[in-house]
Amino acid sequence: MALFEPAWKTKNENKARAAARSVKRIDSPEQLNEVVIKAPLWQTKAAAIERLKDITKGSYQPDERTRMGSLHAVDMEQDLYADEAFTWYVRRMLEGLPADRVSEFVLKANSEDIRYWALTFISGEEDLIRLGSAPALREKQREEVLERLEFFCGRKPRDIAEDGTLPMVLRSAAAKKAEEEEQREAKLTLREKEAEEKRKTCAETGHRMKFVRLEYVRGGKEQLYRCEVCGEEQRLFYEGNTDSV
Numbered sequence: 001m002a003l004f005e006p007a008w009k010t011k012n013e014n015k016a017r018a019a020a021r022s023v024k025r026i027d028s029p030e031q032l033n034e035v036v037i038k039a040p041l042w043q044t045k046a047a048a049i050e051r052l053k054d055i056t057k058g059s060y061q062p063d064e065r066t067r068m069g070s071l072h073a074v075d076m077e078q079d080l081y082a083d084e085a086f087t088w089y090v091r092r093m094l095e096g097l098p099a100d101r102v103s104e105f106v107l108k109a110n111s112e113d114i115r116y117w118a119l120t121f122i123s124g125e126e127d128l129i130r131l132g133s134a135p136a137l138r139e140k141q142r143e144e145v146l147e148r149l150e151f152f153c154g155r156k157p158r159d160i161a162e163d164g165t166l167p168m169v170l171r172s173a174a175a176k177k178a179e180e181e182e183q184r185e186a187k188l189t190l191r192e193k194e195a196e197e198k199r200k201t202c203a204e205t206g207h208r209m210k211f212v213r214l215e216y217v218r219g220g221k222e223q224l225y226r227c228e229v230c231g232e233e234q235r236l237f238y239e240g241n242t243d244s245v
């Protein structure tokens with residue numbers, strides 16, 4: 001064992017602040033990332049991520065192996081959503097990975113945040129179908145996969161539910177989602193349906209915007225317009241503030 005170990009290697013919670021301070025003296029992105037991977041204390045990892053983001057101006061680009069090691073190193077059950085630097089780090093590491101690697105994190109990560117962010121990097125139809133058909137996928141994320149299939153690939157839940165070539169686990173989740181949507185649709189009141197019709201008409205023919213009033217906002221004024229047909233509002237910012245002169 002080395003006589004003088006770097007401060008960041010400490011396992012002692014009482015020395016967490018000194019460890020975080022010592023990280024601020026490291027200038028190499030590779031060394032900082034090594035601290036993220038190897039530091040025993042979460043606070044030390046967080047300080048290294050913060051500094052890595054600062055000195056690379058957010059553009060750190062390691063190779064695939066490093067990305068995998070980095071993600072595993074920060075994959076804890078802790079709720080990390082609030083930590084902006086952590087989010088940057090996780091997204092940056094996921095960004096350069098192939099879809100099958102990213103899917104592994106959607107399925108197996110301990111951290112809910114990592115599972116969440118990983119799914120945001122998958123948008124190809126085949127990848128989404130493969131992921132959505134994995135029995136280990138959590139039901140909430142299977143729903144998100146269905147939403148992405150609709151948004152990115154134009155595959156509606158009803159159409160997936162009825163596609164006999166797809167695995168049952170995905171089809172039954174799609175059927176459930178389609179039913180929920182159809183029930184919601186049926187519950188819309190007549191007024192909501194009328195408003196929806198008007199909005200559709202406007203989308204084709206264009207709104208008939210009419211000036212309503214001037215509103216004071218930070219740094220100037222805004223003109224409020226409202227469509228006479230469907231009620232949609234638009235605001236136009238008014239450069240400067242004539243009252244201040």
Ligand SMILES: [Zn+2]
Binds near residue numbers: 202207228232
């Ligand atoms: Zn309109």
